[in-house]
Each structure stands twice: as C-alpha cells, then as structure tokens.
Amino acid sequence: MKVIPVGIWGGYPKANGATSSFLIEHDRFHCLVDCGSGVLASLQNYVPLEKLNAVVISHYHADHIADIGSLQYSRLINYYLGKPSTVLPIYAHDRDEEHFAQLSHKEQTIGVAIQETDIVHIGPFEVSFCETIHPVYCLAMKFKVDGRSVTLTADTEWSDKLVKFASGTDLLISEANLYEEHLGKAPGHMAGSEAGRLAKMTGAKRLVLTHLPLHGNPEDILDAAKGVYEGHAELAVVGKEYEV
Numbered sequence: 001m002k003v004i005p006v007g008i009w010g011g012y013p014k015a016n017g018a019t020s021s022f023l024i025e026h027d028r029f030h031c032l033v034d035c036g037s038g039v040l041a042s043l044q045n046y047v048p049l050e051k052l053n054a055v056v057i058s059h060y061h062a063d064h065i066a067d068i069g070s071l072q073y074s075r076l077i078n079y080y081l082g083k084p085s086t087v088l089p090i091y092a093h094d095r096d097e098e099h100f101a102q103l104s105h106k107e108q109t110i111g112v113a114i115q116e117t118d119i120v121h122i123g124p125f126e127v128s129f130c131e132t133i134h135p136v137y138c139l140a141m142k143f144k145v146d147g148r149s150v151t152l153t154a155d156t157e158w159s160d161k162l163v164k165f166a167s168g169t170d171l172l173i174s175e176a177n178l179y180e181e182h183l184g185k186a187p188g189h190m191a192g193s194e195a196g197r198l199a200k201m202t203g204a205k206r207l208v209l210t211h212l213p214l215h216g217n218p219e220d221i222l223d224a225a226k227g228v229y230e231g232h233a234e235l236a237v238v239g240k241e242y243e244v
C-alpha cells in the first residue's frame with residue numbers, strides 16, 4: 001500500500017497547508033484518514049475528489065473534520081452536473097450523535113458507525129481501532145493489506161494500550177504535538193520522545209511524525225524521537241509517497 005501525507009499540522013494549518021491527514025491507497029482504492037482544515041485543497045493534488053472511495057475520521061475535533069462539509073458539497077455539485085457519483089462512506093464512531101449525524105448528507109455521503117472492537121473491511125484494507133487518551137473520544141487505527149500494516153495513532157497522550165495495538169507495525173504514523181518542555185503539561189498529546197518510545201516499544205519498522213505544532217522548530221521534536229528510537233524516523237512530508 002501507499003501512504004501520502006495530505007497535511008501535517010495540529011490545531012490549524014500553516015499558510016497554504018493542511019491539518020494532519022493521510023491518503024492511504026492500494027489497488028486504486030483511495031481512503032482518506034481525517035479531513036480537517038485545508039485538507040480538501042491539498043487532497044486534490046493527489047487524487048480527484050470524485051475518485052475518493054472512503055473516509056475514516058478519528059474524532060470530532062475541528063482540525064480533523066473541518067473540511068467534511070466542503071467534501072460533501074464537492075460530491076453534491078458533481079451530482080448536479082450529472083457526473084457519475086457514488087455514495088461516499090465516512091467511517092467514524094457514533095458516541096457523539098450530533099457530529100455523527102452530520103456525516104450523512106443528501107445521499108452523497110453516509111456516516112458508517114465504527115466501534116473500537118470492530119474489524120472493518122474498507123476496500124482492500126482490514127482496519128482495526130484502539131481508543132486513545134484525548135479530551136474527546138478518539139480512535140487510533142491500523143490498516144492492513146497483504147500482510148503489511150500502517151498504524152496511525154490519531155490524537156493521544158502516552159497510552160500503554162497503543163503499544164500492544166501497534167505492535168510490529170511496518171509504518172507508525174504518530175502524533176507528536178509537543179516539545180519536550182511541554183511533556184506531561186498538555187493533556188491529550190505526545191512529545192517527540194514519547195512518539196520515539198512508542199516506535200521503539202512496538203518494534204515499528206519506520207516512524208513518521210505528524211500533528212506538528214506551528215510554533216517553534218518541529219525538527220527539535222524529531223530529534224527528541226530519534227534520541228529514543230533507533231529506526232528510521234522523519235517528519236511527515238506532504239505529498240511524499242511512503243510505500244509499505
């Protein structure tokens with residue numbers, strides 16, 4: 001499978017950027033993970049919007065869902081133009097009924113409820129989930145195909161549960177929203193050293209850091225991760241193709 005970062009920022013995007021989001025592809029099936037601010041503009045560089053097959057949402061914070069409405073309008077406008085359109089499934093948990101209901105729009109998109117215990121088949125992918133530690137209910141996810149896996153932590157502070165969940169993954173895409181001086185002081189997020197520890201304890205073959213802060217120099221976060229994890233680690237690069 002191929003993983004392409006669509007956006008890398010946490011909270012809000014840098015000028016002309018997008019918040020943390022990933023396109024995961026295999027056999028011409030295109031699945032978007034999270035759809036926050038700036039994602040729709042960036043996504044079109046990598047796949048025509050009408051070719052998107054599925055969306056998975058980790059949680060309902062604005063930096064993960066802000067562009068869902070625009071995505072729905074893009075489907076609706078295509079439909080009005082008479083272009084072939086299929087209903088786009090948007091997978092997300094339904095513990096927040098109001099937000100979940102908004103995922104279904106005029107028969108262009110439909111919300112599909114997922115639970116932590118589910119193993120869901122999305123196109124060629126087998127996808128499983130793990131609750132993270134975040135101010136709102138949030139699911140990490142693991143995409144598997146052909147014996148390979150990519151695990152995305154979504155938003156979380158350090159969680160022992162994630163170590164088991166991500167064990168042996170080929171590519172760990174970890175949030176790393178904090179500089180070391182903020183470790184333990186900002187609930188719901190990890191510092192670079194914690195992302196590095198997660199990669200080390202899971203035996204991940206590769207580590208990519210995302211959900212980066214706009215202030216400071218994110219290279220410092222990468223250095224903190226590399227201080228713990230000896231494998232290959234890098235900051236996510238928008239548009240780069242990671243083969244897994």
Ligand code: ZN
Pocket residue numbers: 059061134155
């Ligand atoms: Zn969040």
